[in-house]
Amino acid sequence: MDIRVLAIVAILYLGTIGYLGFRGYMATRSTSDYMLAGGSIHPYVMALSYGAAFISTSAIVGFGGAAAVFGMGVLWLTFLNIAVGIFIAFAVFGKRTRKMGHHLQAHTFPELLGRRFNSRFIQAFAGVIVVLFMPLYASAVLIGAARYLEGTFAGVSFEIAVTLFSLLIAGYVVAGGLKGVMYADALQGSLMFIGMSILIVFTYVQMGGINTAHRKLDQLPADVEAGYQELTPTLRALAPEGLDDDALLGWFTEQSTLFRGANPFEDEEARAAFDAEHPDALAIGGLLEAHPVLRSKLAIDQLRRGGFQGWTRMPTRGSSMFYVLVTSIVLGVGIGVLAQPQLAVRFMTVKSSRELNRAVLVGGVFILFMTGVAFMVGNLSNVWFARPENGGTISLASVPGGNIDLIIPSYINSALPSWFGAVFMLTLLSAAMSTLSSQFHAMGTSIGRDVFERGILGSYEHGSTVIITRIGVILAILVTVVLSFILPAGIVAAATAIFFGLCASAFLPAFVGGLFWRRMTRVGAIASLCVGFGMSFFWVMFVQMPSGRLPAILANALLGQPTLLPDPVMGIHWNWIEALVVCLPLSALTAVVVSLLTQPEPDSHLELCFNGQKSTSK
């Protein structure tokens, strides 16, 4: 696609969002106007606004690409997205959050926790966690968008794509995009819905329908194996004599790795030297070029060593792929959504519980068409890429460097009509912008309101902290951009899962207890927050290997080893397990035990939290 198309689409997009945002803003000039207005906001608007903030380029590009590798087991995440992220979040958490948020005059998630437990520490500490760690998630969203630009426009490198998108974000923020006009968000949600609907219909139709497409995907590993077996005599002719099947595959893998490691050559001289030294590797390189099925075989063999059993099967129990899929991708993100600071505050902006009941309908269908479509398309992209006319390899082998974040962009650009590229760019622009604006809003208010006003100054009575908040937003954007440049390739899904897991471990017990358990005490909440965050931080930094292969950050940097727990303990490879699975139960247990051992909160405060009184606070 031409880069000028990008410019035109981006300008049209910003103009339309700006115009509709302005119209929506003029129609309901302020939240207070909306609250006082006789009518009610359409549930479609509320649900799509929430959904657009929830679903980002991380979900579509990052997790869609992960689905192409992990298989259809990723669909369990879609189930949790709908059952937990929409149904439980709206019907159970949303109503209480809205009421308690208004009773306590809370405007940020840390403020809700802080006021519920009457603790300045909780608000400030939760605010610090949001400020320090949300850039990781924001960078995952930014990388997801940049990978699409990189894969779509010739001559646009990842670095240029990140820079272009950062400028777009800056323009969006300057234009007032953080004001969170629900109509603008809902429009973005609508664009996402249209784009993803076209994508799934096109994908299933061109593969012969739902059941046929699934059967083709089921058959794919056997097809690749058959192709490999056909070429085995050719490989045997090149290999040392006397190798059995396993040894032959091992030799083939070794020579391929050698060939790929030497490519691309920096100059002709280096190439000639390599050719002379490794004639087998050179011959294998020629075979890989001539027979793409061999590249698929290598990729599938690599996945099988991690526990892969096919795209229509769950990975082998106890394998690294199984643990990463179940604990990190499915549970980490599926449960972590309940304690997302930028999403929880959305419930407070609706006028009554009725809006939340109605929004469940729209939200459920919306999420089905977001992650459900992205994950299915990621899986089915394997069938498309494996066709001889489309390259003949599975998705993982068809993208540069095996970067899974490039799979969805590559599929969109090669499988779908070129006009859809522009439509999908609108889809992704919307997905990225709506999520990023909610994230920067959360980070900005956490810096200004939670950390600076409440944490450092001690109250909201010290006048405006507008400058602090704005500087905070600028810093948050800069950190996000820097992280986008330094994070490793294929990191989008892992980075998102880490942030979701961290939020759940740190916040969820205090949030649930705060909303539903009067006996939960301030000390219990503080202990839970500290244990949840402390344990998660330790686990992510020293134990957990993201995606089952990347080293734990501090274990690698300080101790020079990928994890503190390289060997199984009690038969479990803990280094493959998401922090949430270990830390959330500990955090929840801490909350219960410490609360029961400490004095209950005063009745007057609980009455204010649960039933509301006239508040005198700002």
Add this chain to the structure above:
Amino acid sequence: MFGIEDPGIWLAYLLIIVSTLVCVVYGIVNWNKDGHETPTEEDVEWAKTEDKIGDEL
């Protein structure tokens, strides 16, 4: 089911459809439940502060 043999996979596919339908039915059945509440003083105060925070951003 759905051209998939592994129950661990088709069950997820089925539950996605069922959970979406549950959301749709819940929305329809409770469309007018928890009816429109007249904004209280605290609702209005909350909204005004929210406006101020939004303007400052």
